[in-house]
Amino acid sequence: MSTNQEEGFPERFLGKKYPETMEDLPIAAIVPWPGSTLDVTTHAWRTFRPVINQDKCVRCRLCWIYCPDGAILEVDEEYTTSTGKKYKVSFKVDYDHCKGCGICANECPVKAIEMVPEMK
Amino acid sequence: MALTKPIKSLWEIPREERFVGGHAACQGCGAALVLRHLTKVVGKDAIIVNATGCMEVISTLFPRTAWRNPWLHLAFENAGAAASGVEAALKALQRKGVLDKNRYIKVVAIAGDGGTFDIGLQSLSGMLERGHDVMYVVYDNEAYMNTGIQRSGATPYGAWTTTTPVGKKFRGEWRPKKDIVGIAYAHRIPYIATANPAYPIDMINKFVKAYNTRGPSLVHVLTPCTPGWRIPESKTIEVAKLAVQTGMWVLLEIENGKPKVTVKVRKRKPVREYLKMQGRFRHLTEEDIKKIQEMVDKYVEEINRWVGEEAIGPVEE
Amino acid sequence: MAVVKEKPREEQLPTRRRKIAATGSDAAAYAVRDADVDVVAVYPITPQAPIAENIAQMIADGELDAELIHVESEHSAMSAAVAAAATGARSFTATSSQGLELMHEILYIASGLRQPVVMALATRALSAPINIWNDYADAMAMRDTSWIMIFSENVQEVYDNLVQAFRIAEHPDVLLPVVVTLDGYILSHTTEALEPLDREEVLSFAPKRPRGYRPVLDPDHPVTIGVLGAPNWYQEVKVQQALAMRESRRVIEETGKEFGKRYGREYGFIEPYYMDDAEVAIVTLGATSSLVKAAVNRLREQGVKAGMVKIRVFRPFPAEELAKVLENVNALGVLDRAVSFGGALEGPLAMEVLSTLAVRGITKPFISFIHGLGGRDIFVKDVVEMYQKLLEAAKSGKSVTRTLFYGVRSRRGHII
Numbered sequence: 102m103s104t105n106q107e108e109g110f111p112e113r114f115l116g117k118k119y120p121e122t123m124e125d126l127p128i129a130a131i132v133p134w135p136g137s138t139l140d141v142t143t144h145a146w147r148t149f150r151p152v153i154n155q156d157k158c159v160r161c162r163l164c165w166i167y168c169p170d171g172a173i174l175e176v177d178e179e180y181t182t183s184t185g186k187k188y189k190v191s192f193k194v195d196y197d198h199c200k201g202c203g204i205c206a207n208e209c210p211v212k213a214i215e216m217v218p219e220m221k
Numbered sequence: 222m223a224l225t226k227p228i229k230s231l232w233e234i235p236r237e238e239r240f241v242g243g244h245a246a247c248q249g250c251g252a253a254l255v256l257r258h259l260t261k262v263v264g265k266d267a268i269i270v271n272a273t274g275c276m277e278v279i280s281t282l283f284p285r286t287a288w289r290n291p292w293l294h295l296a297f298e299n300a301g302a303a304a305s306g307v308e309a310a311l312k313a314l315q316r317k318g319v320l321d322k323n324r325y326i327k328v329v330a331i332a333g334d335g336g337t338f339d340i341g342l343q344s345l346s347g348m349l350e351r352g353h354d355v356m357y358v359v360y361d362n363e364a365y366m367n368t369g370i371q372r373s374g375a376t377p378y379g380a381w382t383t384t385t386p387v388g389k390k391f392r393g394e395w396r397p398k399k400d401i402v403g404i405a406y407a408h409r410i411p412y413i414a415t416a417n418p419a420y421p422i423d424m425i426n427k428f429v430k431a432y433n434t435r436g437p438s439l440v441h442v443l444t445p446c447t448p449g450w451r452i453p454e455s456k457t458i459e460v461a462k463l464a465v466q467t468g469m470w471v472l473l474e475i476e477n478g479k480p481k482v483t484v485k486v487r488k489r490k491p492v493r494e495y496l497k498m499q500g501r502f503r504h505l506t507e508e509d510i511k512k513i514q515e516m517v518d519k520y521v522e523e524i525n526r527w528v529g530e531e532a533i534g535p536v537e538e
Numbered sequence: 539m540a541v542v543k544e545k546p547r548e549e550q551l552p553t554r555r556r557k558i559a560a561t562g563s564d565a566a567a568y569a570v571r572d573a574d575v576d577v578v579a580v581y582p583i584t585p586q587a588p589i590a591e592n593i594a595q596m597i598a599d600g601e602l603d604a605e606l607i608h609v610e611s612e613h614s615a616m617s618a619a620v621a622a623a624a625t626g627a628r629s630f631t632a633t634s635s636q637g638l639e640l641m642h643e644i645l646y647i648a649s650g651l652r653q654p655v656v657m658a659l660a661t662r663a664l665s666a667p668i669n670i671w672n673d674y675a676d677a678m679a680m681r682d683t684s685w686i687m688i689f690s691e692n693v694q695e696v697y698d699n700l701v702q703a704f705r706i707a708e709h710p711d712v713l714l715p716v717v718v719t720l721d722g723y724i725l726s727h728t729t730e731a732l733e734p735l736d737r738e739e740v741l742s743f744a745p746k747r748p749r750g751y752r753p754v755l756d757p758d759h760p761v762t763i764g765v766l767g768a769p770n771w772y773q774e775v776k777v778q779q780a781l782a783m784r785e786s787r788r789v790i791e792e793t794g795k796e797f798g799k800r801y802g803r804e805y806g807f808i809e810p811y812y813m814d815d816a817e818v819a820i821v822t823l824g825a826t827s828s829l830v831k832a833a834v835n836r837l838r839e840q841g842v843k844a845g846m847v848k849i850r851v852f853r854p855f856p857a858e859e860l861a862k863v864l865e866n867v868n869a870l871g872v873l874d875r876a877v878s879f880g881g882a883l884e885g886p887l888a889m890e891v892l893s894t895l896a897v898r899g900i901t902k903p904f905i906s907f908i909h910g911l912g913g914r915d916i917f918v919k920d921v922v923e924m925y926q927k928l929l930e931a932a933k934s935g936k937s938v939t940r941t942l943f944y945g946v947r948s949r950r951g952h953i954i
Contacts, residue, residue, distance in 0.1 A: 114710075114753055120284060123774040128713065129652040130283045130775045131753045132762040137285040138243030146248060162231045166421050167458050169254040171242040198242030202249035202447075203455030216455075266757045270621065271764075283771050286762035291755035293624050294764030295617055295647050302614030306579060306621030306629070307755060309605035313576040313627055317603060319749055326757060344617070347610035 139198070143170070147201030149216040151194050156182050157213035164192055164205035164214060172199035223264035223327070225433060227426040234425060235261045244287040245279040249454030251444035251461060252276055252360040254418050256331070259358055260290060262428040263327055268293070268307050272300035272332035272341055275367040276360065298340040301348035304330035304355040327356060327432055334361040334375035338399050349408040349437045356431045357439045359401065362446035370449045374399040377469075378516060379509055380501045382449075387504040397516065405439045406475060412438035413475040414483075419462035423472055423483050430476070443470050451500020463495040468521045468533050482524065482532030489536045492517050560732035562696045562725030566658040566718075567592030568732075569700035570630050571602045572740035575656075577622035577629040579607040579615045583637040584670045585722040586660040590632065612637035616644035616655075623653035624763055626754035628704065628746060631655065634722060635662035638676045642683070648715045649684035650779065651763055652752075654707035655715040657685075658700065661824065662722040663912035671913020672722040674823060677852075678876040678886045684779055686716040686786055687853040689824040691809075693730040696720045698803060699850075701735065702793045705744035712786040713752060714779075721825035723913070735801060743800065783854050790851055807856030809848040810863045812838060816845025818928040819864060820921070821891050822873040823849050826910065830873065833921035844925050849887070857894040864895065869903040869932035871924055874941075875910045884908060884941040903931035909944035920944055 116127030118134055127133060153164070165173040178191040206214040224235065239260035246253035252275060269292045271277045277294045280287035295303045308328045314320040330348070332341055337359040348355055364382045365371040372382040377398045381387050385394040405413045412434040416424040424442065431438035443464055445457045452460055464470035465484060469492060472484040492514045496502040505513070514536070521533045560568070566589045570578065580590040596602040609615045615631045622629040633641060638659060648655050661677050663669040677687065686706060690696045696718065703716040720726050735743075753761045767775055790807070798804020811831050813819060822830050827848035837844040847863055849856065864870055874885030883889055888906035895902065907924050910916040924944065931937065943954040
């Protein structure tokens with residue numbers, strides 16, 4: 102779709118990412134910042150936080166699959182368990198975007214995720 | 222890159238997120254989860270048209286957006302018409318040489334049950350009947366959840382909602398759920414499916430088939446709503462799975478008019494297990510539950526007859 | 539070889555054109571064809587239907603390369619037209635009356651999302667009772683929707699206004715939808731002489747801009763269109779839109795002048811008729827202007843200094859222009875063909891004209907007239923009578939404080 106896009110949008114249609122006044126607004130509040138809700142943290146929504154036991158985790162990917170907030174991160178990080186099992190990926194919690202729903206812990210087939218109270 | 226081939230393993234689901242976190246969906250939202258996977262399937266070259274509803278509201282509070290795709294929202298009842306407009310524009314601009322003819326851009330419409338079964342039905346019918354190349358995904362949380370759990374045409378028999386309350390005279394919804402798949406089927410469109418996020422491979426493969434369809438397709442996805450169904454936030458997948466295991470929700474696919482059950486259930490669980498998990502059904506008496514069991518038995522019988530095999534088995538306690 | 543000296547272009551252009559017989563509906567369809575519209579989404583309604591039929595025939599004959607969406611309602615027509623514009627296509631629709639009312643929700647969304655949709659409105663009365671004939675109730679009902687509104691007086695203007703509409707709507711300083719009216723039946727179904735332009739001329743006058751000149755749905759530059767605007771920003775978005783409507787005045791003016799320079803027919807916001815020395819004047823809209831002009835001609839023959847002002851651009855309202863031209867009259871009337879039920883005055887145009895003058899400290903004996911609802915014929919003698927009322931008002935220096943309905947079949951007389 103690059104046809105005719107060479108000119109780009111006029112600057113004034115785009116606005117500023119964090120507008121302060123009307124003059125900074127993109128036209129019709131059209132948002133040209135894809136994926137920008139990542140700037141929002143939802144950690145305050147939690148009363149419990151999921152904690153993944155890397156040793157128990159069997160890397161089935163289900164927690165990553167079932168997270169409505171994309172808050173389970175799949176990272177290319179090697180891990181060797183205490184019993185000597187080697188994994189190429191690890192699952193980590195993105196605590197900025199986790200809302201603490203607990204689906205991951207509920208669905209984990211080996212109970213490797215524990216929901217820990219945020220405040221004692 | 223769109224996922225154009227069916228997957229066999231969960232590991233084939235692309236890692237890249239196109240519907241990102243930080244959105245304002247409730248904890249444990251089934252619909253937000255479905256959108257994550259839908260956008261992974263359709264990839265970058267897809268234009269999303271979203272009806273007004275939960276998913277529109279939670280993802281686009283100015284000045285931010287959870288979407289990495291071009292995305293358009295006009296109103297509640299017109300996702301079908303708006304998607305038709307986008308598709309027609311792409312066609313015209315490609316034919317006239319403004320856009321690259323060889324680059325396939327998919328148009329994906331997303332609407333809730335209210336925006337599809339009720340207020341948007343006419344617009345959807347027009348889109349299906351005219352044969353637009355649009356993939357329409359309806360996320361069905363079985364009530365108007367965005368406005369506070371009011372009854373829709375998709376609300377199942379017996380369910381409490383704020384407009385089908387439980388009182389002395391009436392006890393929840395007293396009419397059965399509208400058959401949206403039957404309505405789509407009557408339009409003779411090339412691809413129709415039902416899906417469920419607790420069966421991710423099945424769901425993703427249905428998105429893939431809808432993506433690969435040239436012409437209108439409809440995927441009807443059950444999306445548990447934790448506040449609306451009155452279930453704990455962590456039980457979204459568990460309850461969705463029970464919907465299939467009890468035969469309340471049959472995973473179907475109708476390809477060029479040929480129906481098929483994609484996830485067979487040899488032994489059904491009693492509907493009680495599904496109903497008892499949810500606060501919206503807590504008022505049901507044993508008699509009510511028996512009636513719902515009979516309704517499901519009849520539905521399963523119809524499905525089995527339709528697909529020509531015993532795809533869904535009998536109830537075993 | 540003899541060298542033939544060419545005439546200067548300006549002189550040559552208006553004379554070499556062919557004239558054809560065309561209805562207003564034909565003219566609208568020709569404009570759509572000549573502007574090389576990409577997407578047309580229409581639903582049939584009387585008296586707009588011939589526009590849709592003509593466009594369908596042009597597409598069938600290969601004269602226009604556009605996608606025609608046979609939508610199942612006007613609500614979907616407007617939705618599809620807005621969505622097509624958001625995808626970067628030049629998009630058009632047409633409707634009337636009840637159809638416009640069904641579109642209403644999306645009219646605001648078209649302008650709120652700043653999508654340059656162009657629409658032809660064959661004006662028609664609103665139900666109930668159901669009525670398929672002309673008045674301006676439908677047009678007046680969209681006056682707050684942030685659409686630029688241009689009224690046409692004759693078939694030629696339907697064509698010229700639509701050609702200008704594409705240029706105005708798509709101008710980066712404007713980006714607002716534009717509606718061009720044609721009086722139902724009076725223009726939509728009446729044949730007049732029309733001088734269409736060549737397609738090349740139209741496309742040079744209202745050129746298609748590169749697709750990326752404004753944010754559109756594009757996978758390479760993904761944007762989110764149609765966000766949730768909370769109280770912290772909603773007001774600023776609306777003010778931005780109001781400023782764009784103000785800014786559009788300059789573009790509309792330039793466009794009308796440039797059109798005149800190129801094709802010999804210049805357009806302004808208003809068209810004054812015998813206003814230089816007018817003592818009494820009537821302000822009106824659309825094809826009704828021709829009728830008022832006829833009344834002015836008759837009165838002028840009798841030595842009465844009558845004048846008329848036709849409002850061509852109703853939104854943005856030409857307040858400055860109007861105030862200037864009405865400054866020296868002794869009494870002033872407005873002829874509306876729509877009712878604002880229960881209003882301070884019941885003529886919607888009357889209210890606009892009055893506030894235009896009042897805010898500038900201009901006070902004139904004033905009468906608000908309503909006639910011609912639902913296709914009721916207005917006769918020249920009726921308008922002459924209105925002027926006579928104005929002459930009385932000029933003499934007494936007094937306004938009539940309520941709206942006068944004319945031509946009513948009542949035992950209390952024909953003025954209520």
